[in-house]
Amino acid sequence: MTLHNTAVLIRRAGIGSFVGIVSILLIVILVRVGISIKNSLYPPIKDPPTQTFGVLSPIQFPKSVVDNNFTYTLRTLSGELPTDFPDRLSVFPIVKNQPNFLNLDRVKKNVASIGFVSQDGTVLPDTPLTNPFYEWNEQKDFYRKIIFNINSFDFKMTSSYLSSLTVLSAKFISNEQDAINVALYFLNLMGLTPNDIDLTKTTTQDNPAHYVTYPELYSIKSEAQGNILVTADKLSQTQVIRVDLYQRDVEYDMNTGLTEGADQKLHLKLPILYPQLPYSTMSFWVASGPSGAMVTQAFFTHKNIDLTNADATYGIKTPEEAFAELEGGKAYIATYWGSDNNIPVTDVYLAYYLTEDTQDYLMPIYVFEGKNGFFAFVSAIQ
Structure with missing residues (x-):
């Protein structure tokens, strides 16, 4: 075979390959167009959401942190609202602890384990408040006060630590990881450490998820009205470290309602957000004792969330409907430290919402995130 013949064959092979590739691309395009036309003329059969729990009461958000008349501009990566959100999401029941005559005895052991005891080691006397709340008061050191819900085992503990010379000395404050360990040990003493905590949300510095925070550093500043916490720039200035714990993302496979095809299940992984971002409802202030x-x-x-079954599905608003509620002033503004009334919305996503108040179900929300710490929530359920 001559060199000329070889060149001709190579050119023909190249042309053939090119024609083959173009043909394949045309076939793929035609198939997709055909499927699109078929779906528009004969939409896939889709069952409605199950609405297993009947009509749900709407989410009761707290009062927004600001009540400005904001205007909004989409500044997402695409410049548009998401187009790939599902038309439904699962709703999960919150597990309710039943009242028990032994609960008060258990809580007494809890408060004794963290030092609410008299000199002889017996638990301090309790003060019954409005059922199911009980209070214990410590008359030494930081004068701690703890109020327990003896049904849910939630609690609030306060003290006069801001004026304590021991705290001001910062003798035993070391770093953020040690503060996390102190907070976990505190919960472990009472046997109240949840099994659904994602510690990476607390321990990750510069987390790209802006709705969580690495432990925050504070120093104590003296003012005429009393001592207050102010942000510290470095550990050498720190007297108090705040630690927040966060629950794991909600991950499940949801029935899409389609009765045939490969898309009958959709894998989802959505975060749990709390009312006062970037903080949670599990917060601890660690200082020198x-x-x-x-x-x-x-x-x-x-x-506690019952995640054993994801079959309870509810229809959700479209991103356009949720954005319209935001523009109409119907969203809950969770946080914003800016001054501009025009908010560039940089991200839009779905999440679940948990509050400190009584809540029967874990329900989804739309999250609109912007600059200067802007977070707004819109209930996602239709």
């Missing part, structure tokens, strides 16, 4: 670092203040509300 008489003999080591200790929790001087804590607010703990944790809800």
Whole structure:
């Protein structure tokens, strides 16, 4: 075979390959167009959401942190609202602890384990409040006060730590990881450490998820009205470290309602968000105690979620409908530290919402995120 013949064959092979590739692309395009036309003329059969729990009461958001008349501009990566959200999401029941005559005895052991005891080691006397709340008061050191819900085992502990010379000395404050360990040990002493905590949300510095926070550093500043916490820039200035714990993302396979095809199940993984971002409802203030670092203040509300079944589905608003509610002033503004009334919305996503208040179901929300710490929530259920 001559060199000329070889060149001709190579050119023909190249042309053939090109024609083959173009043919394949045309076939793929034609198939997709055909499927699109078929779906528009004969939409896939889709069952409606199950609405297993009947009509749900709407989410009761707290009062927004600001009540400005905002205007909004989409500044997402695409410049548009998401187009790939499902038309439904699963709703999960919150597990309710039943009242029990033994609960008060259990809580007495809890408060005794963290030092609410008299000199002889017996638990301090309790003060009954409005059922199911009980209070214990410590008359030494930081004068701690703890109020327990003896049904849910949620609690709030406060103290006079801001004026304590022991706290001001910062003798036993070391770093953020040690503060996390102190907070976990505090919960472990009472046997209240939840099994659905995602510690990586607390331990990750510079987390790209802006709705969580690495432990925050504070120093104590003296003012005429009393001592207050102010943000500290470095550990050498720190007297108090705040630690927040977060629950794991909700991950499940949801029935899409389609009766045939490969898309009958959709895998979802959505975060749980709380009312006062970037904080949770499980917060601990760690400072120097008489003999080591200790929790001087804590607010703990944790809800157990029954995630065993994702079949309870409810229709959700479209992104356009949720954005219209945001523009209409019907969203809950969770946080914003800016001054501009025009908010560039940089991200839109779905999440679940948990509050400190009584809640029967874990329900989804739309989250609109913007600059200067802007977060707005819109209930997603139609």
